Amino acid sequence: MQRVGVFVCWCGSNIAGTVDVQAVSEALKNEPGVVYSANYQYMCSQAGQEMIKAAVKEHRLTGIVVCSCSPRMHEATFRKTAAAAGLNPYMVEIANIREQCSWVHKDMMTGTEKAIILGKAAIAKVNLNAPLTPGESPVTKRALVIGGGIAGIQTALDIADAGFPVDIVEKQPTIGGKMAQLDKTFPTLDCAACILTPKMVDVAQNEKIRIFSYSEVTDVHGFVGNFDVKIKKKARYVKEDICTGCGACVEKCPMKKVPNEFNLGMDNRHAIYIPFAQAVPKVATIDPNACNMLKNGKCGVCAKVCAAGAIDYKQKDEIIEEKYGAIVVATGFNPISMDKFDEFAYSQSKDVITSLEFERLTNAAGPSAGKLLRPSDGKHPHTIVFVQCVGSRCAACAEKGKEYCSKICCMYTAKHAMLTRDKYPDTEVYVFYIDARTPGKNFDEFYRRAVEEYGVKYIKGMVGKVVPEGDKLKVQASDLIANKQLHIDADLVVLAAAIEPDKSARPLATMLTASMDTNDFFTEAHPKLRPVESPTAGVFLSGACQGPKDIPETVSQAGAAASKVIGLLAKDKLTGNPCVASSNELMCNGCSTCERVCPYGAITYIDKEFRMPDRTTKIRRVAVVNPAVCQGCGACTVACPSGAMDLNGFKNSQIMAEVDAICK
Amino acid sequence: MQVNEYKPLIVAFCCNWCSYAGADLAGNNRLAYPADVKIIRVPCSCRVNPMFILRAFQRGADGVIICGCHPGDCHYTSGNYYTRRRMAALFSMLDFLGIERARTRVEWVSAAEGAKFAATMNDFAEKVAALGENKRLEDLRCKK
Amino acid sequence: MKVSYFPGCTLKNKAKDLDAYAYRSAEALGVTLEEIENWQCCGGVFTTSQDEVATKLSSVRALKYAADREQPLVTVCSACHNVIKQTNHAMQTNKEFSAKVNRYMANDGGYNGEAEVYHYLEMLRDLVGFDKVKEAVKNTLKGKKIAAYYGCLLLRPSKVMGMDDPENPVIMEDLIRALGAEAVIFARRNECCGAYTSVESPETAKRNASAIVENAKAAGAEMIITACPLCKYNLVKNGADIPVVYFTEILAEALGVKEDTDGK
């Protein structure tokens, strides 16, 4: 029999407000095995932990039950406390009487009653606990960064800086991501290319960093410290190591009418292309859907003009297999489709554009060489209407918009409006906004400058309808402050489209077994305390894949993710989770059922010699679990027909005891 | 303590990664559900042995609900698929034994779905309460 | 194929041509419109208030008629379609409402939203198929630039009506193309014409209707088609200087059944 100590936490009034903590500790005093029961304001505090340690010594406790907040919150804390008191840390059980009791029940009587039952269940379980010792596994000292935008670039640079090799996998032919498409950046208005491209060059020149551009992760296996990853390097039909990026092939390519995705289809590129001048790697790529040579074997001009002989029409997709200790997800975002918002006539007029298209229109490397001209007729627009929150904060219809605030639109729209007024003072600029959300260093000052110094007309209200007629866009909108409906004849309408996670994120999350929220943003291990870690050990989050973010936030999160990766890779060995499966070989009948259900291949079969009661020996086939590979899901324990397989920490007998305690 | 109003006894098995976290989130957001629901934490929904459920009914539980990650999102890749198949078989057997379908349920609740967790528990508790006490499998020897 | 047909008040009076063309075109496409016996006026507007029951009973009776015959219920007039479809949706989704309605329906047997409601356009798209319509064209409308004016009732509320994308509909444009003409898309095609307010504030209707016509003309339209007698009335009344006709008229014309064989 264990000697169990029960510690009931008040959590200030968080628990004590709806649970009579005194009554709980009194009621649990008489449970089997309990030799000590107490309550205290904050069990997790220094004083609370000291109290536990003292009780362990004084009452020679062998098991501890803490009735407190969720084990997801403080289980680790109390395990450390137990270890410090000389107990095995796995002799601690938590009864969750805060998140799952005091916070969800209103009245003291029901709260107290339930807390007592949860406490009894934990006591029943701890009575059957056994000391556990975690196994160890080695760490592969190499990191994988998925996504080569500013988030991935910064993470990779920081990890490489600490001396660990890093691979970046980017699905586009170049790294750089969305930031490479931007013109200026708020609130300082430095040019995006000027601050990004040096970092891209750093990445290219860093000998610790390898770039797999035009590549995708296709398979991930393993666990923290030991991931096995397959990367598909898509055929670009150009030998990357030979191509010098001179661009002769691009110049001569006869297929000139391919919509240029880098400029969001506002101009054309060739079938063989380098996305932009500062691309990294600066290597040409052939678009197989546009190239005549690849489609029907007629052409071959690029191969003829390539002095280096880098063109290879026979190139095939290549699969690279590599081991990694840590994986950073930096898959970023995209603006949502405007298909469902045709009240703004996006599909009907070329002069209704998204903000990202506006970035390209004002970018010196963009389709109009930096001159702000209407896409339809190339004329200078004199009246521009910016519409905020298109698809953001939209709870009406899930197929249409996003319920969340996209966070970056208020600031980039202020930037667009300000820059337009600065460069073209004869232009009238209206911004329709619901709320101007500008929390951030120097952000509100920036937005106010757009209004006060640059004369941008901010109107609280929304645009309801845009009607293209003649060469004007008739904008019908509300001005809530003046209580008027406005009719503006605009030349250009710019929609601040909501942003959403990249479509590649969902299948990637499945591969990584990393969880996502309902919007397909990756979930962090804890929203406040572990913001750059995924709940899946060894997987880290960087940038907008976790939620909408601007550049400064992305860069700081990228650095934080890198430091977590460095902390992991700096270890030689990882202590594993001791809550793994184990087979009772006396009961095992060697049927292989467990082997088939194990998703990790952690179970193997060996032939083992047994001494029989009649003193003969017999060789039997029995299951053996590799504790370093087992992740402790328990699928095998249920599949096992003879009941030989059990899960440490969640034994059949323990869960059964909990059921009994609850159903008493 | 004898209360006049009938209170069902509901056991909820929640996987550690999604549903238990979802239940915590319901708590963080103070989304109420009946205190009749008692949660047992398991690493994965596939850890739930049909024996546990039978035991719960034997000991007088009125309803048992198993919550796991959404299909495709299992922390252990495929555990919830096992759960889905195992429970389909078990529930049809329980149905045969006279334990109504509404007393057993499998739900997918992610770590981000606190509201769904509370709504699911409210709904389940209501349906179970409507069925009244479950005596079919109760083992009277277990009663004090 | 036989379908139950709800013509509505206007089609039996001021919009008889809308009705006649619908009949003959359907016949030419192998669909028989069986007029619901003793149909009652839909009321013209679906009263959204949940406690309005009596005003929706005529729609329920029509729905019940179609459901009993296991036929789709087809309407041509946008208003009838809107009212009947919204009523059916309420019968399917609002338990309290359907319970109240069924107290009135006790003698006829209950009704719980079993009928399927199609607008004539949806019938052409989903039951006949625009490709079949295209095959049946005898006099192609090639060279005509036709703008489709949807108004509000056909499309909204889209969650209930479910006919097409409420901001970028294509169903009438697809019909126009199937008949060989060129579809002119204009932004105001889903804006309101002014509806019933032309009774007491003709200026609203005037402003809305003329903006719609101007916008269609600016986009290059030579003709506007509509599915709603009130839309047509408001557009014509407020000085449309291009023809505004029912979609069934151009359909009948293309199918070669515009003139009745009896010369009517």
Place this chain on the structure above:
Amino acid sequence: MENNKYLREEILRMSGVNTSKCMKCGKCSATCPAYDEMEYHPHQFVGMVEMGDIEPLLKSESLYKCLSCFACVERCPRGVEPAKVVEAVRLVAVRRQGANRMTANDVPETIEEDTPQQLLVSAFRKYTK
């Protein structure tokens, strides 16, 4: 400002609308084709019903200006459905004794040769109980 809780509840029940979902973006009023005829605009209907300030709405001509075109319902980013609120307030008004806005006597002077029946039917439904 009055806060008529009873009427507020009544209107929310009739319309089935939750006015607290409104985030005050004004898109309903931006999209309204009858805006200029209205004294109180769609967003004000939602806001004033939410505050229980309903009497001014009941007295307003705006009730009869809404075209029920549902553009606001379709385009509201929060799914508030302002047209249903307007309709519920209108019904509260016309259901009061002697509040019929149009009678059969008004018809002869309204109709012309080409007036469609639909126009009168709709108008009656909107203007009377």
